[in-house]
Amino acid sequence: MVKNGYTISAVITAPGKPAGRGLKIKESPVKIYADEKGLKTMQPVKLNDPEFLNNVKLLNPDLMIVVAFRMMPEALWQMPKQGTFNLHGSLLPQYRGAAPINRAIMNGETETGVTTFFLKQEIDTGDIIFREKVEITPDETAGELHDAMMLEGAKLVLRTVQAIESNKVSAIHQSDLIHDGETIKMAPKFIRMTAK
Numbered sequence: 620m621v622k623n624g625y626t627i628s629a630v631i632t633a634p635g636k637p638a639g640r641g642l643k644i645k646e647s648p649v650k651i652y653a654d655e656k657g658l659k660t661m662q663p664v665k666l667n668d669p670e671f672l673n674n675v676k677l678l679n680p681d682l683m684i685v686v687a688f689r690m691m692p693e694a695l696w697q698m699p700k701q702g703t704f705n706l707h708g709s710l711l712p713q714y715r716g717a718a719p720i721n722r723a724i725m726n727g728e729t730e731t732g733v734t735t736f737f738l739k740q741e742i743d744t745g746d747i748i749f750r751e752k753v754e755i756t757p758d759e760t761a762g763e764l765h766d767a768m769m770l771e772g773a774k775l776v777l778r779t780v781q782a783i784e785s786n787k788v789s790a791i792h793q794s795d796l797i798h799d800g801e802t803i804k805m806a807p808k809f810i811r812m813t814a815k
Contacts, residue, residue: 629660630649630650630653630661631662631675632688633689634663672694672695683698685703685706686705690742691703693740704735704738705736706772706776709732709806710750711796712744712794712796713804714804714806715744715806716806717806718806719806721806722807724755730752730753731752733750733771733772734750735750736748745793747791748782748790753771
C-alpha cells in the first residue's frame with residue numbers, strides 16, 4: 620500500500636516478544652518495516668483496551684485491512700467508514716480457520732487460493748469481495764505454497780482497496796457459494812503437544 624501512494628494512518632501489530640539467550644525484545648517484521656517507512660505503529664496487548672480503541676477512533680480511518688492477525692473485537696473492526704476487510708489463505712467458504720494452507724496440503728488439494736472478505740462477528744464468514752485461485756503443485760511444501768500465496772495475496776489486497784475506493788464492490792454472501800450437498804472443510808489451528 621505504501622508503494623502505491625496510499626496514506627497509512629497507522630499499523631497495528633503484536634507487541635515485541637523476548638527472544639534469544641539475552642531475551643531481548645524481538646519485533647515483528649511488520650513493526651520493523653513500518654519503522655523503516657516512518658509509519659505510526661500501535662502494539663496493544665489487548666485489542667479491547669479502551670485507550671487503544673480511542674486512539675484508533677481518533678485516527679478516523681476510512682478503511683482497515685487485516686492480514687494474519689488475531690481475532691478483533693467488533694468495536695475495532697466497525698470503526699472505519701468503508702469497513703474492514705481480511706485477507707484469508709483459502710478459497711472461502713472452504714478452509715475457514717487458522718491453518719488453511721497446511722490443511723489444504725494435508726487433504727491432498729490440487730488448488731487453493733486467497734480471498735478478501737468484509738469482517739463480521741463469526742470468524743472467516745463475512746461477505747466475499749474477491750477470490751483468486753492458486754495451484755498446489757505436487758510435493759509442494761506449506762512454506763513454498765505460503766510464499767506463492769503471499770504474492771497473490773498482496774495483489775488481491777491492492778485490487779480490493781482500489782475497488783472499495785471506486786465503489787465497485789458487490790460482495791457475495793458465502794452461503795451463495797456453497798452448493799447443495801457440499802461439505803465445508805475447516806482449518807483449525809494445530810495444537811502443539813509437549814512431553815512432560
